[in-house]
Amino acid sequence: MSGAPFWLVVLGLGLGTFLIRFSFLGGLGARRLPPWALRHLRYTGPAVLPGLVAPLALWPAATGGQTDPWRLGAALLAVAAGLWTRSVLWSLGAGAAALALGALLG
């Protein structure tokens, strides 16, 4: 692993995450967040994670950036299963099953 020093990231992320969690519980007290702030905070999850996944699924480093139909198919299947069943475990299971099949069939 090159680039960012590991312990710096762990300490920074640990401290930063704690401060986010402690923000209102700690000092800001019972003050309410304005509606515009809530409206933006609500979308942090769906705004960051899909964008992180897309390049990994489409151009995996493990194949040198070449699109692998099994990896891409597994990702799409996990999305479909998640949307359809509304279940975290089914989504993960469907994607893992497609990957395992791909690893078996080569």
Add this chain to the structure above:
Amino acid sequence: MTPLRQGLRDGLPFAIALVPFGLLFGAASAAAGLSVLQATSFSVAVIAGASQFTALALMKDGAPALIVLATALAVNLRMAMYSAALAPHLGTAPLWQRALAAYGLVDATFACADAAFRRHAAWSVPDRMAYLGGVAIPVCLPWFALTILGALVGAGLPAALPLDMAVPLCFIAMVAPGLRTLPQAVAALTSVAGALLLAFMPYGTGLLVAALLAILAGAETERRWGRPA
């Protein structure tokens, strides 16, 4: 039933749902070259699966610390919302208790506490703290244990397994089942499109820009047409 016991009972199902994520985080850490101690420190310091996976993926990509931290912290910003929602219920508790509550404030503890505090409006502040502690025990402790187990077992897995997909699949499983509203879908699609189009930008900065655009797109969609998530 005491609030503590009730918390333990409500938190337990989450412990089961965490099993694959915790194991996969440990295994992905091992695959990225982290030691068992490093993987465990990660989970104990942060206890936020999605941001841990994010940081791991970006570090593996060679991104500089500032970009890793900014992107991984962006994933956790939603927890400010949790903190704000619980503050009126816990605001008068001693500082050390509130600090402890903040440390264990993850998606699962918030979801349980938010529901329970509405159900039991008569609970005292110590009751609420006891409940939160009860939920945090079966949610946080297994997260640490599973990370260790995953890091130990993951290092011994055969190289033919496409473990690089563990992280993307975990993220999909975290997000897809919860996509219910139009603004959420707009945010997710903007994020995907932005990340792919901006992939040429160095060190994950494209992702950061895409995420910001996606947050704005989701919020704007909600303001115009949507209902809140």
